[in-house]
Amino acid sequence: MTHHTLDYANRIRQQGYRLTPQRELVLDAVCEGGGHTSFDEIQRRVQARAPAVNRSTIYRTLEFLEKLNLVVVAHIEGRTLYEIAHARPHHHLICSRCGAEIEIDETMLTPAYDRIAERTGFVVHADHLVLSGLCGECNAK
Amino acid sequence: MTHHTLDYANRIRQQGYRLTPQRELVLDAVCEGGGHTSFDEIQRRVQARAPAVNRSTIYRTLEFLEKLNLVVVAHIEGRTLYEIAHARPHHHLICSRCGAEIEIDETMLTPAYDRIAERTGFVVHADHLVLSGLCGECNAK
DNA sequence: CACTTTACTGCAATTTTTCGCAATAACGTT
DNA sequence: AACGTTATTGCGAAAAATTGCAGTAAAGTG
Ligand SMILES: [Mn+2]
Ligand SMILES: [Mn+2]
Ligand SMILES: [Zn+2]
Ligand SMILES: [Zn+2]
Numbered sequence: 200m201t202h203h204t205l206d207y208a209n210r211i212r213q214q215g216y217r218l219t220p221q222r223e224l225v226l227d228a229v230c231e232g233g234g235h236t237s238f239d240e241i242q243r244r245v246q247a248r249a250p251a252v253n254r255s256t257i258y259r260t261l262e263f264l265e266k267l268n269l270v271v272v273a274h275i276e277g278r279t280l281y282e283i284a285h286a287r288p289h290h291h292l293i294c295s296r297c298g299a300e301i302e303i304d305e306t307m308l309t310p311a312y313d314r315i316a317e318r319t320g321f322v323v324h325a326d327h328l329v330l331s332g333l334c335g336e337c338n339a340k
Numbered sequence: 341m342t343h344h345t346l347d348y349a350n351r352i353r354q355q356g357y358r359l360t361p362q363r364e365l366v367l368d369a370v371c372e373g374g375g376h377t378s379f380d381e382i383q384r385r386v387q388a389r390a391p392a393v394n395r396s397t398i399y400r401t402l403e404f405l406e407k408l409n410l411v412v413v414a415h416i417e418g419r420t421l422y423e424i425a426h427a428r429p430h431h432h433l434i435c436s437r438c439g440a441e442i443e444i445d446e447t448m449l450t451p452a453y454d455r456i457a458e459r460t461g462f463v464v465h466a467d468h469l470v471l472s473g474l475c476g477e478c479n480a481k
Numbered sequence: 482c483a484c485t486t487t488a489c490t491g492c493a494a495t496t497t498t499t500c501g502c503a504a505t506a507a508c509g510t511t
Numbered sequence: 512a513a514c515g516t517t518a519t520t521g522c523g524a525a526a527a528a529t530t531g532c533a534g535t536a537a538a539g540t541g
């Protein structure tokens with residue numbers, strides 16, 4: 200399971216929080232499938248294993264996991280999508296014409312981060328951006 | 341009024357849409373105050389002039405104005421904030437420790453856009469990003 | 482100005498998300 | 512292993528946001 204490498208159990212407990220079955224179930228649900236997952240899909244997966252888990256709990260748990268940087272969120276074309284946080288952050292390019300999605304590594308943004316740090320002293324630490332624009336193909340037209 | 345410079349009336353009509361009093365009221369409401377405005381504040385301003393304007397209409401209108409690039413949105417610390425679109429896009433740096441907000445020009449990001457275009461062919465056209473990280477002061481500690 | 486088309490609005494109903502609170506259970510301590 | 516503290520859950524209710532639809536009115540035409 201992907202998130203095991205992050206040692207989420209200790210990460211949660213070391214901050215004074217508790218590792219509950221609900222939190223493990225939600226974490227697993229976000230992991231399954233690997234990519235972006237909607238709330239409904241997460242709820243479906245969680246309740247397939249434990250039907251009693253409450254919808255409110257899933258909302259609160261996702262917010263919690265996001266706060267601990269175990270899960271990242273993205274708003275893409277009106278939809279709110281969740282994804283397990285990986286060791287290295289990544290970002291998304293969304294073509295506003297054809298909808299194509301391209302994934303890029305955080306290193307693509309470091310030139311801008313450097314400029315920002317130079318001029319403002321601010322050190323950017325973005326972990327899941329969504330940048331819109333036009334993909335190569337659509338741009339050619 | 342700031343948005344008049346954008347000639348929003350023609351911009352709306354030229355695409356087959358209609359310029360309604362409700363749309364002007366919402367646009368004005370987003371303009372007033374200049375910066376980021378919450379939905380509730382927009383509703384308050386609109387209904388101060390025209391109490392009959394429906395809440396649903398305001399939601400739909402904001403979405404519409406966003407689609408036409410007359411208004412930009414941002415999700416900052418859980419809040420959804422609206423702002424009138426200016427001639428040049430700008431972005432925000434939010435310190436995740438002290439909450440400080442720094443505004444930056446789009447030119448700060450062009451080095452990254454260039455790299456992205458070189459390697460992927462994708463031309464980024466982001467108009468209102470929110471980047472989190474640590475401000476200069478918080479970083480020193 | 483009267484007329485036609487159909488984009489847009491207001492309203493009510495749904496759906497989604499948040500919230501308060503009493504009951505539960507995680508986990509450090511004994 | 513039993514106990515105590517209190518973070519977390521489930522539940523019901525409230526609040527926020529979305530949707531379908533019938534009526535309204537913007538704007539082009541003559
Ligand atoms: Mn992603
Ligand atoms: Mn702004
Ligand atoms: Zn494209
Ligand atoms: Zn700071």
